[in-house]
Amino acid sequence: MTSDSENKAGVRRVYLxxxxxxxxxxxxxxxxxxYFAGQFGNPSSIHRWGREARAAVEDARAxxxxxIGAAPQEIIFTSGxxxxxNLAIRGTAWxxxxxxxxxxxxxxxxxxxxxxxxxxEKEGFKVTYLPVDKYGMIxxxxxxxxxxxxxxxxxxxxxxxxVGTIEPVREIGQIARRHGVTFHVDAVQSAGKIPIxxxxxxxxxxxxxxHKMYGPKGVGALYVRKGxxxxxxxxxxxxxxxxxxxxxxxxGIVGFGEACRLAKEEMPEESLRLTRLRDRLIxxxxxxxxxxxxxxxxxxxxxxxxxxxFKFIEGESILLNLDLMGIxxxxxxxxxxxxxxxxxxxxxxxxxxxxxxxxxxxxxxxxNSEEDIDYVISVLxxxxxxxxxxxxxx
Amino acid sequence: MYNDKVMDxxxxxxxxxxxxxxxxxxxxxxxVCGDVMRITIRVEDGKIADIKFRTFGCGAAIATSSMVTxxxxxLTLDEAMEVSNKAVxxxxxxxxxxxxxxxxxxxxxxxxxxxxxxxxxxxxxxx
Ligand SMILES: Cc1ncc(COP(=O)(O)O)c(C=O)c1O
Ligand SMILES: [Zn+2]
Numbered sequence: 001m002t003s004d005s006e007n008k009a010g011v012r013r014v015y016l017x018x019x020x021x022x023x024x025x026x027x028x029x030x031x032x033x034x035y036f037a038g039q040f041g042n043p044s045s046i047h048r049w050g051r052e053a054r055a056a057v058e059d060a061r062a063x064x065x066x067x068i069g070a071a072p073q074e075i076i077f078t079s080g081x082x083x084x085x086n087l088a089i090r091g092t093a094w095x096x097x098x099x100x101x102x103x104x105x106x107x108x109x110x111x112x113x114x115x116x117x118x119x120x121e122k123e124g125f126k127v128t129y130l131p132v133d134k135y136g137m138i139x140x141x142x143x144x145x146x147x148x149x150x151x152x153x154x155x156x157x158x159x160x161x162x163v164g165t166i167e168p169v170r171e172i173g174q175i176a177r178r179h180g181v182t183f184h185v186d187a188v189q190s191a192g193k194i195p196i197x198x199x200x201x202x203x204x205x206x207x208x209x210x211h212k213m214y215g216p217k218g219v220g221a222l223y224v225r226k227g228x229x230x231x232x233x234x235x236x237x238x239x240x241x242x243x244x245x246x247x248x249x250x251x252g253i254v255g256f257g258e259a260c261r262l263a264k265e266e267m268p269e270e271s272l273r274l275t276r277l278r279d280r281l282i283x284x285x286x287x288x289x290x291x292x293x294x295x296x297x298x299x300x301x302x303x304x305x306x307x308x309x310f311k312f313i314e315g316e317s318i319l320l321n322l323d324l325m326g327i328x329x330x331x332x333x334x335x336x337x338x339x340x341x342x343x344x345x346x347x348x349x350x351x352x353x354x355x356x357x358x359x360x361x362x363x364x365x366x367x368n369s370e371e372d373i374d375y376v377i378s379v380l381x382x383x384x385x386x387x388x389x390x391x392x393x394x
Numbered sequence: 395m396y397n398d399k400v401m402d403x404x405x406x407x408x409x410x411x412x413x414x415x416x417x418x419x420x421x422x423x424x425x426v427c428g429d430v431m432r433i434t435i436r437v438e439d440g441k442i443a444d445i446k447f448r449t450f451g452c453g454a455a456i457a458t459s460s461m462v463t464x465x466x467x468x469l470t471l472d473e474a475m476e477v478s479n480k481a482v483x484x485x486x487x488x489x490x491x492x493x494x495x496x497x498x499x500x501x502x503x504x505x506x507x508x509x510x511x512x513x514x515x516x517x518x519x520x521x
Contacts, residue, residue, distance in 0.1 A: 312450065313450065314428055314429070314450055314451050314452055314455070315452075316452035316453055317404070317451065317452055317453055317455075317456060320396075320401075320404065320453045321405075324405070333428055333452070334427060334428040335428050335429065335451065335452030335453075335454075335455070335493075335497060336452070342428065352425075353425045353426045353428070354425040354450075357425065357428040389410070390407060390410050390448060390449060390456065391448060391449065391450045392421065392430045392431070392432045392448045392449060392450045393430075393450055
């Protein structure tokens with residue numbers, strides 16, 4: 001894909017922001033194309049056009065289900081990860097209102113979960129935000145201790161989007177099951193990257209997003225275990241088992257399905273390849289640049305995920321320099337978020353503000369090669385030393 | 395996000411460093427918000443004979459620091475005191491709105507350096 005491409009200045013281009021979004025794969029685009037104009041029917045229509053579209057949506061549903069060990073009827077298509085998180089959390093909270101008013105989540109969730117929980121607090125629910133250790137890892141024991149008679153939902157992410165740590169969702173699933181509490185997992189970053197089995201992991205609700213796995217943007221899914229009830233958040237027609245009204249995004253859903261099929265097929269090999277590249281990048285940076293620290297767990301982390309803090313310098317200034325060298329990355333610095341605070345995730349892990357501001361996230365993907373990694377490792381040291389020479393600190 | 399002038403000052407910052415035995419030094423910001431700027435000056439005949447900066451911060455923080463040093467070198471202390479953060483941003487051809495507050499404090503650092511000089515040299519602080 002992008003690995004060997006060069007822009008007009010002759011600078012190598014290396015996209016290292018696959019946790020933000022991924023390109024749509026050619027196979028996925030090919031699968032989608034017929035459903036824009038040729039087979040444009042509404043899946044709810046009974047005629048031929050409708051039936052064609054319906055068949056495509058159901059075929060995609062089976063592929064999405066297969067990636068996570070679910071049954072096709074347990075997949076509800078949404079407009080993306082954010083909507084699926086909202087449906088899972090608000091849908092459970094309002095459905096179970098008479099049974100209790102307490103939710104458990106963590107301090108390192110994505111804003112799609114955190115801001116939804118905060119909204120529910122304003123609406124009268126109580127929310128426990130669990131702490132994490134220095135790696136951003138949640139302790140399942142803390143989950144168990146937080147459960148009360150009022151607890152109706154535990155929502156914990158699988159792969160942490162900023163630091164890459166893989167949370168112990170299987171252990172938490174056992175606890176949730178033992179206590180009869182509904183368990184939601186935001187798997188936007190892990191789906192298609194590492195194995196997920198909703199039965200084995202005792203997951204009741206699971207969020208996925210297509211654009212993080214080489215599918216199109218604006219499509220996602222919520223897995224809803226058979227028998228789990230939710231209050232719909234968008235009301236209208238009886239689409240998606242009455243849980244999500246609105247005519248289906250047929251081309252998007254088809255693309256998402258194909259992306260899931262390919263991810264499942266390629267996962268064993270691709271996750272190994274990415275892990276090797278990841279460790280080459282981490283090792284290369286930590287070895288060649290002093291005063292750098294890896295954020296997130298050193299081994300229990302997503303195969304494509306690198307997050308490193310550079311002491312004494314600030315993230316945005318690193319990103320701007322990388323961008324000029326053709327490298328796209330992201331940062332947890334306040335100066336890149338437009339807010340006054342650096343990443344809530346890095347702060348929850350106990351990182352001092354300086355280190356949180358100096359964090360750079362590099363997330364690998366299909367298009368990246370070993371040469372890309374070596375290019376990044378060669379480009380970073382002079383950038384870092386130039387900025388450090390300029391810095392107030394050290 | 396940034397215009398060419400800002401990027402020029404960010405990539406090729408003017409007057410980076412720390413003046414040894416400076417006549418005045420000023421530092422603003424703190425690591426919590428992500429931008430810290432330090433300016434040191436040498437004063438001769440009531441004028442800023444030399445000025446250097448060190449900055450921990452984003453592109454805007456570095457570019458404004460660089461620009462303020464360029465703007466005030468050679469000015470009298472009174473003239474330099476008149477240079478505002480807003481004037482620095484204007485000299486750079488503007489900054490993104492979200493950068494106007496905590497990343498645009500270079501003039502404050504300069505003013506602190508001048509005040510530091512005046513506190514240490516009460517006799518010739520009129521200038
Ligand atoms: C962990 C996590 N949850 C949810 C989302 C939101 O997904 P979407 O962009 O599909 O709404 C993201 C995207 O950044 C994410 O990383
Ligand atoms: Zn800033």
